[in-house]
Amino acid sequence: xxxxxxxxxxxxxxxxxxxxxxxxxxxxxxxxxxxxxxxxxxxxxxxxxxxxxxxxxxxxxxxxxxxxxxxxxxxxxxxxxxxxxxxxxxxxxxxxxxxxxxxxxxxxxxxx
Numbered sequence: 473x474x475x476x477x478x479x480x481x482x483x484x485x486x487x488x489x490x491x492x493x494x495x496x497x498x499x500x501x502x503x504x505x506x507x508x509x510x511x512x513x514x515x516x517x518x519x520x521x522x523x524x525x526x527x528x529x530x531x532x533x534x535x536x537x538x539x540x541x542x543x544x545x546x547x548x549x550x551x552x553x554x555x556x557x558x559x560x561x562x563x564x565x566x567x568x569x570x571x572x573x574x575x576x577x578x579x580x581x582x583x584x
Contacts (some may be wrong), residue, residue: 508524
């Protein structure tokens with residue numbers, strides 16, 4: 473954990489997260505960002521990003537993600553009129569959260 477240091481701010485330590493600023497970006501400009509995630513370290517996050525998608529291609533990554541989610545969620549079949557749109561949103565949001573970050577936390581892992 474580290475103090476945020478933003479604009480001379482020396483508030484107490486922050487538990488984690490991300491904050492990014494891009495200088496001189498116009499309203500029509502696109503910024504491509506690649507993010508690695510790790511519960512262990514910054515180095516592990518960088519390694520994960522490189523290992524998971526070594527030849528980063530934005531459109532290819534989007535297509536692969538859509539196909540993977542279709543494979544996972546495609547096994548769910550909801551009959552027309554069987555549930556309200558609000559209930560379906562809650563259901564699919566829960567299914568997404570259950571599958572988005574499956575982690576194995578056990579005593580055998582040296583990183584935890």
